[in-house]
Amino acid sequence: MFKKLMAKFGVGAATVDLKLDAPGYRLGETMTGVVRIEGGNVEQRISELSAVLLMRVNLRGQEVTRQVQVYPISRNFTVQPKPFVQEIPFSFEMPPELAVSTPAVQYALQTRLDVEMALDPTDFDRVEVLPPEPVERVLRAFDRLNLRQKPDSGKLTPYGQEFSFFPAANLGIPLNELEVVFFTSPDELRMLVELDLATGFMRREKEYKAEIVVPQPLLASGQEEELSRYLLEKIREFANNPQAIPYVSLASYRQGHYGHHGHHGSGMGGMIGGMAAGLLGGMLLGEMMSSVEEMAFDDGGEGDEMDFDFDFGGFDE
Numbered sequence: 001m002f003k004k005l006m007a008k009f010g011v012g013a014a015t016v017d018l019k020l021d022a023p024g025y026r027l028g029e030t031m032t033g034v035v036r037i038e039g040g041n042v043e044q045r046i047s048e049l050s051a052v053l054l055m056r057v058n059l060r061g062q063e064v065t066r067q068v069q070v071y072p073i074s075r076n077f078t079v080q081p082k083p084f085v086q087e088i089p090f091s092f093e094m095p096p097e098l099a100v101s102t103p104a105v106q107y108a109l110q111t112r113l114d115v116e117m118a119l120d121p122t123d124f125d126r127v128e129v130l131p132p133e134p135v136e137r138v139l140r141a142f143d144r145l146n147l148r149q150k151p152d153s154g155k156l157t158p159y160g161q162e163f164s165f166f167p168a169a170n171l172g173i174p175l176n177e178l179e180v181v182f183f184t185s186p187d188e189l190r191m192l193v194e195l196d197l198a199t200g201f202m203r204r205e206k207e208y209k210a211e212i213v214v215p216q217p218l219l220a221s222g223q224e225e226e227l228s229r230y231l232l233e234k235i236r237e238f239a240n241n242p243q244a245i246p247y248v249s250l251a252s253y254r255q256g257h258y259g260h261h262g263h264h265g266s267g268m269g270g271m272i273g274g275m276a277a278g279l280l281g282g283m284l285l286g287e288m289m290s291s292v293e294e295m296a297f298d299d300g301g302e303g304d305e306m307d308f309d310f311d312f313g314g315f316d317e
Helices: 002-008 133-144 224-238 250-254 274-280 281-296
Strands: 015-020 024-025 032-038 044-059 062-079 083-095 105-115 120-132 147-149 153-155 160-166 175-184 186-198 204-217
Touching: 002 120, 015 160, 032 044, 044 274, 062 175, 062 274, 105 147, 133 175, 133 186, 133 204, 133 224, 153 274, 160 274, 175 224, 186 224, 224 281, 274 281
Parallel strands: 024 120
Antiparallel strands: 015 032, 032 083, 044 062, 044 105, 105 120, 147 160, 153 160, 160 175, 175 186, 186 204
C-alpha cells in the first residue's frame, strides 16, 4: 500500500526514455525511434503515452516556448513492476513549414506518460531540425560564393524564417547584405530576397526586393557549380540594374500565391518557418514594429520612408 502511495507522487514510479534513431531530421521527413518504459515498484495503469514537439525561440533575450504538435504513441496499457521493460517504436512526420534549428530557434521532444491518478513521468530530448535538401544546397552554394551567414541569420519574422548573408569577398557589385526567405515546392525552389545595395552618388544603402526561382534540375546532386553560377548571375543582374527588378508581393506568399506571375502553390511544400511564425503570432509583429521604430529613430526620425508592405521585418538580437 505504501509503495502505491509513493508511486502516485512519482517515487518508485515507472520511467520513460525516448531515443531517436538520428539526432536531427529535415523538414518534412519522418522522425523515428523508440520509447523505453521501465516499470517501477508497483503496477501502474497508463492512459496515454505521447510525445510533444516543443519550440523555444529567443526574442531579444526573452525565451518563448510554444507547443508545436502532440504525437500520440499508445493508449490504455499496463506497466508491470520491475524488472518490466517495454520498448514502443514510433514515427512522426516533421512539419514542413517549421523553422530550421539555429542558436535562436531550438526544439525538444517531451515524452509524457499519463499515469492514472498519479504524477506523470516526463522525458525531454533535444532534436535538431535541418533544412530540406534543396535549401541546404542553396546555402552551400552561397558559401561557395563567399556569402557568409550573419550571426543573426535564421531569425523568425512574420513572413517566415529569414537567412541573412554578407559578402566575405568582393563580388564586383555594391552588395552589403542579402536576406532570403525560402518557399519550397515539388518543381522548384523560390527565394524571396532583399538586397541591401550601396547606390547613388553618396553610396547610401537602399533595399530592393526580388525573387529568384531555382529550377529543380539545378538542385540535383552534381550540379553544385551550375547552381552557384546561376545564383551569382541572378544577384549580379539585380544589383547592376535594380530599377528593372519585377514587382514582388511578399504578402501573396502568405495567401497561397507566389511570385509576380500570380502562380498558385500545389499544396505541397511551403514557406520555411511559416508555421513557426504563426505559433508566435503577434509577438513577432511587435518585434518587427519595435525594430522599425528604432531604425526610424536612428535615422533621424525619417520613419515615413520605411517600406511596411514588403519588408521582411524581423528583430535584432
